[in-house]
Amino acid sequence: xxxxxxxxxxxxxxxxxxxxxxxxxxxxxxxxxxxxxxxxxxxxxxxxxxxxxxxxxxxxxxxxxxxxxxxxxxxxxxxxxxxxxxxxxxxxxxxxxxxxxxxxxxxxxxxxxxxxxxxxxxxxxxxxxxxxxxxxxxxxxxxxxxxxxxxxxxxxxxxxxxxxxxxxxxxxxxxxxxxxxxxxxxxxxxxxxxxxxxxxxxxxxxxxxxxxxxxxxxxxxxxxxxxxxxxxxxxxxxxxxxxxxxxxxxxxxxxxxxxxxxxxxxxxxxxxxxxxxxxxxxxxxxxxxxxxxxxxxxxxxxxxxxxxxxxxxxxxxxxxxxxxxxxxxxxxxxxxxxxxxxxxxxxxxxxxxxxxxxxxxxxxxxxxxxxxxxxxxxxxxxxxxxxxxxxxxxxxxxxxxxxxxxxxxxxxxxxxxxx
Amino acid sequence: xxxxxxxxxxxxxxxxxxxxxxxxxxxxxxxxxxxxxxxxxxxxxxxxxxxxxxxxxxxxxxxxxxxxxxxxxxxxxxxxxxxxxxxxxxxxxxxxxxxxxxxxxxxxxxxxxxxxxxxxxxxxxxxxxxxxxxxxxxxxxxxxxxxxxxxxxxxxxxxxxxxxxxxxxxxxxxxxxxxxxxxxxxxxxxxxxxxxxxxxxxxxxxxxxxxxxxxxxxxxxxxxxxxxxxxxxxxxxxxxxxxxxxxxxxxxxxxxxxxxxxxxxxxxxxxxxxxxxxxxxxxxxxxxxxxxxxxxxxxxxxxxxxxx
Numbered sequence: 209x210x211x212x213x214x215x216x217x218x219x220x221x222x223x224x225x226x227x228x229x230x231x232x233x234x235x236x237x238x239x240x241x242x243x244x245x246x247x248x249x250x251x252x253x254x255x256x257x258x259x260x261x262x263x264x265x266x267x268x269x270x271x272x273x274x275x276x277x278x279x280x281x282x283x284x285x286x287x288x289x290x291x292x293x294x295x296x297x298x299x300x301x302x303x304x305x306x307x308x309x310x311x312x313x314x315x316x317x318x319x320x321x322x323x324x325x326x327x328x329x330x331x332x333x334x335x336x337x338x339x340x341x342x343x344x345x346x347x348x349x350x351x352x353x354x355x356x357x358x359x360x361x362x363x364x365x366x367x368x369x370x371x372x373x374x375x376x377x378x379x380x381x382x383x384x385x386x387x388x389x390x391x392x393x394x395x396x397x398x399x400x401x402x403x404x405x406x407x408x409x410x411x412x413x414x415x416x417x418x419x420x421x422x423x424x425x426x427x428x429x430x431x432x433x434x435x436x437x438x439x440x441x442x443x444x445x446x447x448x449x450x451x452x453x454x455x456x457x458x459x460x461x462x463x464x465x466x467x468x469x470x471x472x473x474x475x476x477x478x479x480x481x482x483x484x485x486x487x488x489x490x491x492x493x494x495x496x497x498x499x500x501x502x503x504x505x506x507x508x509x510x511x512x513x514x515x516x517x518x519x520x521x522x523x524x525x526x527x528x529x530x531x532x533x534x535x536x537x538x539x540x541x542x543x544x545x546x547x548x549x550x551x552x553x554x555x556x557x558x559x560x561x562x563x564x565x566x567x568x569x570x571x572x573x574x575x576x577x578x579x580x581x582x583x584x585x586x587x588x589x590x591x592x593x594x595x596x597x598x599x600x601x602x603x604x605x606x607x608x609x610x611x612x613x614x615x616x617x618x619x620x621x622x623x624x625x626x627x
Numbered sequence: 628x629x630x631x632x633x634x635x636x637x638x639x640x641x642x643x644x645x646x647x648x649x650x651x652x653x654x655x656x657x658x659x660x661x662x663x664x665x666x667x668x669x670x671x672x673x674x675x676x677x678x679x680x681x682x683x684x685x686x687x688x689x690x691x692x693x694x695x696x697x698x699x700x701x702x703x704x705x706x707x708x709x710x711x712x713x714x715x716x717x718x719x720x721x722x723x724x725x726x727x728x729x730x731x732x733x734x735x736x737x738x739x740x741x742x743x744x745x746x747x748x749x750x751x752x753x754x755x756x757x758x759x760x761x762x763x764x765x766x767x768x769x770x771x772x773x774x775x776x777x778x779x780x781x782x783x784x785x786x787x788x789x790x791x792x793x794x795x796x797x798x799x800x801x802x803x804x805x806x807x808x809x810x811x812x813x814x815x816x817x818x819x820x821x822x823x824x825x826x827x828x829x830x831x832x833x834x835x836x837x838x839x840x841x842x843x844x845x846x847x848x849x850x851x852x853x854x855x856x857x858x859x860x861x862x863x864x865x866x867x868x869x870x871x872x873x874x875x876x877x878x879x880x881x882x883x884x885x886x887x888x889x890x891x892x893x894x895x896x897x898x899x900x901x902x903x904x905x906x907x908x909x910x911x912x913x914x915x916x917x918x919x920x921x922x923x924x925x926x927x928x929x930x931x932x933x934x935x
Contacts, residue, residue, distance in 0.1 A: 273862070436865070438858075473787065
């Protein structure tokens with residue numbers, strides 16, 4: 209693993225200009241390629257798009273339409289990971305070539321494009337999807353044509369497909385530790401649950417409610433607003449009336465901006481923590497739109513923040529900025545998307561083959577010590593073991609990490625007693 | 628459900644809730660005025676209305692960056708400059724759009740629907756290419772973001788007051804333009820009888836262009852003001868379009884007064900129901916009520932009597 213890290217660093221100095229080190233890196237890459245290289249027929253018995261020199265994968269996200277706001281970061285992260293892997297010599301000595309398709313924020317389009325990637329292009333893996341709706345739309349296709357999807361978003365759980373590796377958190381990984389933390393550290397007793405009206409916030413709040421009630425505490429309100437809703441004055445009044453200790457907010461998309469701006473305008477100052485606001489839906493990406501000054505003082509429960517202080521993350525942030533400019537921010541999902549290609553590479557190399565069945569069999573137990581979030585491991589249930597962290601939103605649009613679970617949280621997509 | 632609260636608390640909440648309804652009312656009027664002018668006076672169904680609003684929001688974003696870089700001392704007042712420039716930017720784009728294709732479609736209202744819907748998609752993609760797919764954050768002057776505490780529990784958001792003031796100012800300006808100016812007289816003449824208006828020497832093509840540009844310009848100002856309460860992204864305009872049409876159609880397409888009355892009814896109904904029911908349920912009930920009223924009274928609340 210130290211070898212891998214060194215190579216990665218070498219590569220990072222390399223992309224900023226051609227230097228002598230670049231030559232050294234190229235030599236290493238050729239060298240490692242030669243050692244691992246095996247004939248295409250041996251590593252690919254099912255007719256995937258693998259040649260002696262190249263392997264083709266797919267990237268399937270929305271770059272147009274309403275979801276482009278969220279999915280842009282994931283596309284950037286996946287491309288960066290692929291570029292870095294290629295610079296290290298590729299996978300089993302083969303350079304990764306990607307075909308990018310646009311899901312256009314439209315679920316049937318996602319299904320159609322995934323079929324094209326699997327049937328026509330015969331890609332060895334697909335990195336993509338963002339909303340649960342798009343994942344549900346492509347799922348039957350991946351299962352029918354036996355493809356492999358690396359799905360980056362934190363989501364509601366209640367799913368486990370042999371053809372998907374979930375690199376984001378399922379609901380319990382994000383929710384339980386966050387609530388435990390506000391109860392223990394901030395002495396919270398009452399909660400107001402708020403969300404956009406669709407499956408992820410509803411399922412997450414259901415889990416949150418069960419957990420809160422299990423702890424013997426009280427939910428004083430639960431409220432959902434249609435996606436894209438822009439007027440939150442009524443619910444803010446209700447919050448003022450019920451005076452909860454914690455506003456538990458799972459508002460998404462454009463509504464987010466409206467909610468936090470109106471919260472501030474209504475005189476609820478988040479840094480005073482009366483009430484305290486805990487969210488699982490606002491990453492650094494969303495803060496760009498909300499404005500740091502409007503959400504300063506809120507807490508978020510995620511597995512990754514751009515400000516995480518570890519060598520992996522420093523290298524990752526540096527490489528990301530070198531690739532996409534200094535002003536770019538990296539949110540939780542972007543990091544999870546970055547893990548996709550690396551996890552796939554590790555699984556392929558462990559299996560010694562690109563065959564989907566062998567990659568699937570090799571996946572559980574795959575460890576990644578180079579992940580920007582720190583160490584992660586693939587569980588039997590295709591989700592990742594990862595830590596939950598609490599971040600405090602700062603004025604500059606970044607989070608300060610104030611808490612981190614000691615142990616890795618076990619992914620539990622079908623939590624007993626929470627359904 | 629009120630048993631847990633003291634009467635003082637309840638009173639203040641009703642006051643706050645009433646005020647929330649008034650803010651919503653102002654927002655609706657501001658959104659709908661531009662559309663009411665275009666739809667009501669010209670019969671053009673402008674599906675790109677939201678995108679004209681977002682143009683205003685992006686102009687505000689640019690101006691705020693400009694001020695914070697070059698004129699930080701005047702940052703407190705940039706918002707007024709931004710609103711004026713938004714008006715002219717959106718108005719100019721409106722005039723261009725009218726000239727380039729809307730004017731060929733006046734006899735075919737359903738085709739304007741398709742054409743302007745296409746225009747909205749084009750504009751969205753242009754915003755996405757120019758400003759990026761992510762939302763941009765518009766930094767507001769501090770004085771706009773606070774609240775005025777009236778009593779211990781009643782707090783009035785300043786940006787809400789600002790939107791209300793702006794709405795009143797624009798509504799009065801539009802009233803004066805439409806009913807007290809020579810130009811407004813010509814517009815009404817064209818609406819009532821186009822051939823006759825042309826026959827008495829009114830340049831109807833010019834009137835059409837200015838009317839369309841005015842409607843779009845007001846949308847631009849609305850978009851600029853909404854950076855205070857909503858998001859600025861390529862597709863954010865879509866968030867407003869349904870409510871906007873709802874208000875205009877419910878009010879009676881050809882009547883500005885109807886638009887205001889309908890905005891008042893819908894906003895008060897919605898904010899009251901939001902308080903007693905959940906947000907999604909309030910929306911459902913509002914839409915249901917509007918549908919039922921429109922079934923009974925298809926011409927909307929206020930209809931202008933015109934000899935067809």
